[in-house]
Amino acid sequence: MTVALSGKDIASQLEEKFPGSVEETGQDSLVVKSDSLLAVAGYLKDTGSLAFDYLNYITAVDYYSYFEVVYQLTSLKHNHSVIIKSRCYGRENPAVPSVVGLWQSADFQEREIYDLMGIKFEGHPNLKRLFLWEGFQGHPLRKDYL
Amino acid sequence: MEVSSDREYIYTSSELDQQEGQLIEEVKAGARESIPDPDAWLDEEVKRSIMLSSVDALLNWARRSSLWTAICFPACCAFEFIAAEGPRFDMSRFGMEILRASPRQADLMITAGTLTWKMAPVVRRIYNQMPEPKWVIAMGACAISGGIFRSSYNVVPGYNKIIPVDVYVPGCPPRPEALIYGVQMLQKKIAKEHPIPDLPQMLQRGKKE
Amino acid sequence: MTTTEMMTLKTEPFVLNFGPVHPSTHGVYRMRATLDGEVILDIEPVVGYLHRGIEKLAEERTYSGFIPLTDRLDYISPMSNNLGYCLAVEKLAGIKVPERAEYLRVIMAELQRLANHCIAVGSFLNDTGAYYTPFMYAFREREKIVDLFDMACGQRLTYNYMRIGGVSQDIPDEFLPALKRLVEQLPRWVDEYDVLLKQNEILLARTKGVGVLPRETAINCGISGPVARGSGVNWDLRKADPYSIYDRFEFDIPQGEAGDCYDRYRVRIEEMRQSLRIIKQAMNDIPAGPVRADVPHLIRPPKGEAYAHIEAPKGELGYYLVSDNSIAPYRCHIRPTSLINLTALREMVKGWKVADLIAIFGSIDITMGEVDR
Numbered sequence: 001m002t003v004a005l006s007g008k009d010i011a012s013q014l015e016e017k018f019p020g021s022v023e024e025t026g027q028d029s030l031v032v033k034s035d036s037l038l039a040v041a042g043y044l045k046d047t048g049s050l051a052f053d054y055l056n057y058i059t060a061v062d063y064y065s066y067f068e069v070v071y072q073l074t075s076l077k078h079n080h081s082v083i084i085k086s087r088c089y090g091r092e093n094p095a096v097p098s099v100v101g102l103w104q105s106a107d108f109q110e111r112e113i114y115d116l117m118g119i120k121f122e123g124h125p126n127l128k129r130l131f132l133w134e135g136f137q138g139h140p141l142r143k144d145y146l
Numbered sequence: 147m148e149v150s151s152d153r154e155y156i157y158t159s160s161e162l163d164q165q166e167g168q169l170i171e172e173v174k175a176g177a178r179e180s181i182p183d184p185d186a187w188l189d190e191e192v193k194r195s196i197m198l199s200s201v202d203a204l205l206n207w208a209r210r211s212s213l214w215t216a217i218c219f220p221a222c223c224a225f226e227f228i229a230a231e232g233p234r235f236d237m238s239r240f241g242m243e244i245l246r247a248s249p250r251q252a253d254l255m256i257t258a259g260t261l262t263w264k265m266a267p268v269v270r271r272i273y274n275q276m277p278e279p280k281w282v283i284a285m286g287a288c289a290i291s292g293g294i295f296r297s298s299y300n301v302v303p304g305y306n307k308i309i310p311v312d313v314y315v316p317g318c319p320p321r322p323e324a325l326i327y328g329v330q331m332l333q334k335k336i337a338k339e340h341p342i343p344d345l346p347q348m349l350q351r352g353k354k355e
Numbered sequence: 356m357t358t359t360e361m362m363t364l365k366t367e368p369f370v371l372n373f374g375p376v377h378p379s380t381h382g383v384y385r386m387r388a389t390l391d392g393e394v395i396l397d398i399e400p401v402v403g404y405l406h407r408g409i410e411k412l413a414e415e416r417t418y419s420g421f422i423p424l425t426d427r428l429d430y431i432s433p434m435s436n437n438l439g440y441c442l443a444v445e446k447l448a449g450i451k452v453p454e455r456a457e458y459l460r461v462i463m464a465e466l467q468r469l470a471n472h473c474i475a476v477g478s479f480l481n482d483t484g485a486y487y488t489p490f491m492y493a494f495r496e497r498e499k500i501v502d503l504f505d506m507a508c509g510q511r512l513t514y515n516y517m518r519i520g521g522v523s524q525d526i527p528d529e530f531l532p533a534l535k536r537l538v539e540q541l542p543r544w545v546d547e548y549d550v551l552l553k554q555n556e557i558l559l560a561r562t563k564g565v566g567v568l569p570r571e572t573a574i575n576c577g578i579s580g581p582v583a584r585g586s587g588v589n590w591d592l593r594k595a596d597p598y599s600i601y602d603r604f605e606f607d608i609p610q611g612e613a614g615d616c617y618d619r620y621r622v623r624i625e626e627m628r629q630s631l632r633i634i635k636q637a638m639n640d641i642p643a644g645p646v647r648a649d650v651p652h653l654i655r656p657p658k659g660e661a662y663a664h665i666e667a668p669k670g671e672l673g674y675y676l677v678s679d680n681s682i683a684p685y686r687c688h689i690r691p692t693s694l695i696n697l698t699a700l701r702e703m704v705k706g707w708k709v710a711d712l713i714a715i716f717g718s719i720d721i722t723m724g725e726v727d728r
Contacts, residue, residue, distance in 0.1 A: 002596035055577050056664070057695075059675055059688040070675070072662060076574060076590055083662075105577025105695050112694075116410075128160070131403035131727060132300065133264050134167035140299050140411055159387070159399060217376055220383050220405050221724055222430035225474075225512055229501075232494040245378075265383060265404040268375050294423060297415070298408035319512050 003080040004028055010050075010082055017043055029070075029083035037086050038097045044073060044082070045102050051075045052082065055103035060113045062143045067094050067119055088119060091142075098124040116141040166267075173266045177307040184310050202339075209253070209279060210336040212241040213329070216252030216276055218269060221259030223286040223319040230322035240329060249275040254332075255309075256325075260288035260295055261302040273309045281336070283328055284311045287318045294318065368396055371709075375404045379482045379713045382723030386712075393708045398701055402694070405727040413687035418444055418654055419519055421687070426513035428689060429725040431474055434467040434504075435667040437517035442598055443663035443674035444519045448656035450648055456521035457600045458641040462534070463507070463516060464599075464665075465630040465637070466500055469541070471668035472623045472630075473497040475720040479620060480552070482717035483561045489552070496544055499537055506530055519654060521647030531638065538634055545627050562616035566703040566715035569614060576698040580670025581622045582719055586614030592666035603640075604633050616718040623720075653682050669720055670696055689728055693721035 007030035011022050014032075021036035032040050044052045052073035060069045066089045074081040088094035098121035100106045110121040111130040118139035121127055129136065138145050157165070219227070231237050231245065246252065249272045261269060273282070284305045287293035292303035305311055312335060315328035368391045375383040383404035389397040409428065413421050425440045426433040438460055445452065452460075477493030501511050507526050508516040516523055552558055568578070573586040583590060591608045593601040609625030611618025656678045664673035673690035696719050704712050 053574050056662075056671070057673060057675065057688070057690040059686075061677055061686045061688075076588070079595060103577065104572075104575050105698050107698055108694050128163065129403075131264075131406040133170045133403070134160075134163040135171055136167070140408060145299075162387075217378055222427055222512060224382070225430065229494065229498070229511075232498070233491050234495070234498045249376075260405065260407055262404060262406055264406065265375065268404070272376055294427070295407045295409075295412065298412055300406050300408050321511060 001079075002074065005080050005082045007083075010044075014040055014043070023087070029085055031068075031085045031087060034086045034088055034096050037084075038099065038102075040084070041071075041099050041102055044084075049078075051077050053077070053103075055099070055105050056081070058099075058106055058109045058113065060117045060119055060141075062117065062141065064143060065089065067091075067117065069096050069113070069119065071099070093120065094118065095120040095122055097122050098127075100124055115139070118142065169267045170263055173270065173308070174263050177266065177302065180304065180306045181308070181310045183306070184312060203337075206337050206339055210333040213254040213281075213332075214244040214246065214252045215242060216249040216255045216272060217245065218255050218257050218272060219259060220257075220261065220265060221288065223258035223289070226319040226322055227256060227258045227285065227325060230325050235322035235326060237326065237329070240326070240333070242329065249273075250277065252276055253280050254283065255280070256283045256285050257289045257305050257309075257311075258285045258319075260293065261305055261308065262300045263302055264300065266302055266308050269305070270308050279339075281312045281332055282309055283313045283315060283325075283332060285315045285317075285325060285328070286320060287316060290314050290316060366392060373712075379717065381478065381717070381721055384721070384723055384726070388709070388712065390709065395704050395707055395709065395712055398704060398712070400697060400700070402697075402723075402726050405723045407728065409728045410687055410689065413684050415683060417652075417682045418656070418684060419652055421684070422517065422519075423513065423515045425689075426515055427724055428728060429667065429669065429672070429693070429722045430512065431722055432467045432471040432668045433512070433514050434463045434516060435471075435665060435672060437514065438464055438599075439663060439665045439667065439672045440674050441517045441519050442665065443661055443676050444654070444656065446663050447659060447661040447676055447678055448519075448650075448654060450520050450650055452521050452599075452648055453645045454642050455525075455644040456646045456648075458637050459522050459526065459646065460517065460599055461601065461604070461637050462634055462641075463504075463522075465633045466503060466534075468630045468668045469627055470497050470500045472627050473500070475668070476548075476620065476623055479616075479714075479717040479720070480558070483558060483714050485557075489548070492548065496541065499540075503530065503533060503537065506533065518647055520650035521645070523647070525646045531641075534634070534638060538631055538638070542628065542631055545624065545631075549624055559617065561711075561714055562620060562718070564613070565616050565707065565711050566718065567613060567615050568699055568703050572699060572702055573614070576702075577695045578670070578699055580666070580668070580692060580696065581619055581626065582670065582696055582699070584609065585611035585619035585622045587612055592664060592671060596664070598663065598665055604636050606633050616714055619718045655680055655682055664690065667692060669693060669722070669725070672725075689725075691725050691728060693719075693723075693725040697721060697726065 007025035011025040011030050014022055018036050021033055023033055024031040044050050052075045054074045054076055056072040056074055058071050060067055066087045069086045071084045088096055110124055113119055114127055115129040115131050284290050289305045292301050295301045296303055313328050313332045317324050368389050371388050371390050373386040375385045385401040387399045388395055409424050425436040428436045473493040473496050477490040480489040505511055508514050568586045570587045573583045573588050606629045609622050611622050658680050660677045662675045664671050670692035672692050675688040676684050677686040679685040703715050
């Protein structure tokens with residue numbers, strides 16, 4: 001059975017390594033500040049006891065005052081999983097660092113989020129629209145798209 | 147023999163994307179009205195001689211008994227179409243077993259699936275590449291009116307905004323038996339056509355001009 | 356100058372479009388392949404020709420009203436899509452499913468796996484050149500399975516059978532005897548298919564060693580399902596993170612070693628045999644009882660979020676639901692198995708020829724409804 005690690009387990013470890021990176025810890029997820037996201041993700045992937053080598057999915061949710069990008073990571077070796085979130089405030093130019101360098105499965109998923117939500121992923125080699133055509137106005141999955 | 151290799155690509159990938167995006171926007175802007183169904187067989191006939199009408203019948207029989215389908219399989223209805231081609235609901239009894247990829251050798255397009263604005267210029271191009279005479283069967287609810295996805299931002303509400311449609315087969319997806327019934331209706335429609343141009347009428351028109 | 360020097364040809368790469376309308380691209384998938392002669396240097400996939408905006412439509416439908424839309428995602432295995440979504444809503448709302456419904460769900464999901472692998476193997480062989488014969492053989496067997504589904508829920512392709520809290524209706528009396536007959540006939544057919552193809556020279560030449568996906572790349576690219584297991588990744592959600600009642604059944608997980616097309620094909624054939632094993636066990640143990648929990652049609656799950664994933668025939672299919680206590684989901688994200696499985700395509704095809712590209716692409720087994728949603 002895959003153990004879903006709760007936010008508090010990981011949060012204490014992360015606070016030691018990267019102080020100030022954790023914004024909130026919830027029951028089954030934790031929110032990380034977007035500028036320390038890459039460092040935290042690298043730590044989660046490379047540390048032996050955590051070894052999160054498999055990225056389940058990346059998605060984004062539009063809560064009106066902020067966008068929340070959700071990552072779920074699983075470790076095939078230890079059979080545990082964790083959910084990491086990162087928020088970007090402001091609707092004009094939301095941006096989050098890209099994790100393509102760590103997990104290649106983020107490639108198409110980040111392009112999809114850019115296409116449908118408008119969140120830019122810094123460091124993505126080929127950030128262009130995936131589903132809709134070049135010249136489409138707007139980002140359909142936002143709550144203010146009609 | 148040496149081929150010089152300092153020639154750049156004619157278009158880069160992003161320029162291609164921009165050109166295609168513009169094409170899609172043009173198709174979307176021009177597709178407000180539905181294209182009316184071709185209903186040539188409703189015309190009142192001018193008097194025709196018996197010999198011409200039996201050649202008509204022969205040609206119509208030949209055309210309707212060997213409809214070759216062009217591939218246009220976006221979505222789920224494709225699997226009911228393939229099942230209709232399969233060993234159980236055998237469509238090759240109606241002469242339709244040929245499913246070649248090339249639209250140049252086809253005379254029937256069965257549109258099996260939802261049409262999106264991104265796909266619309268492609269479908270129109272395939273339709274234009276088919277030589278006359280050609281017919282279109284709109285298969286499934288998505289092809290008739292956009293179906294369950296009608297209110298979506300990327301779905302064309304029906305194929306008849308892009309290409310003229312002859313027969314509509316409802317269902318989501320229509321059973322293979324329903325599709326075969328639709329094909330038979332199309333065959334009845336083809337049987338009523340007048341492929342031979344009416345010689346007296348043509349001569350008259352030539353005299354006027 | 357010698358003759359060989361005089362005959363030196365300098366070539367330059369060119370881009371060939373494998374268009375959305377193509378007999379072997381399993382739907383409306385488009386690739387721009389950069390070729391040097393026949394050898395592939397790079398491919399750039401262009402998707403979105405079937406993007407119907409299902410995730411946006413989820414925000415206008417009710418929770419139960421979204422189930423028919425999930426059918427149209429991976430339209431070759433709709434039962435699995437339904438099951439994944441219902442599990443996600445039940446996790447969000449804390450609904451317990453009655454026993455008989457659980458057994459029915461497992462039977463339907465495994466029958467769906469059989470039907471899906473029939474098409475996957477048939478169209479893979481179609482792509483490698485055995486034009487239509489194995490495809491028609493596989494379709495003949497699929498018709499038998501689809502007949503059972505027709506008996507249970509009245510539909511041949513988009514079943515809409517699972518409901519939140521169970522299944523929509525109980526199976527008729529003829530279902531279990533017909534299922535018993537199918538389960539006795541199908542292993543013989545799988546063996547016959549296997550014998551015809553396992554040692555076939557052309558199949559071996561075209562698929563052995565072709566399109567190798569190394570194990571580390573598979574994990575890094577997030578690949579799941581038979582593609583990952585063909586590369587030696589021992590990960591099947593039915594064993595690693597059991598959902599529904601899969602922990603009560605005994606079955607094996609077939610694995611490949613080399614990660615080439617042939618291994619993926621063999622993994623699928625073995626999975627068909629294991630599915631038949633599970634169906635036999637479920638058929639014997641199915642209890643009587645209600646088939647649906649007492650759940651209102653317009654449910655309002657409490658505020659929160661949930662992610663539920665299942666081992667769909669193509670890989671890990673997951674639904675991430677966010678609820679704000681209203682009758683429609685606030686956000687529904689579908690983890691697209693086929694889109695993520697496509698991430699590895701670039702690595703797998705570099706250096707192979709155009710004909711191998713089609714074979715490798717066919718062995719991944721994607722459905723555009725799931726890629727584009």
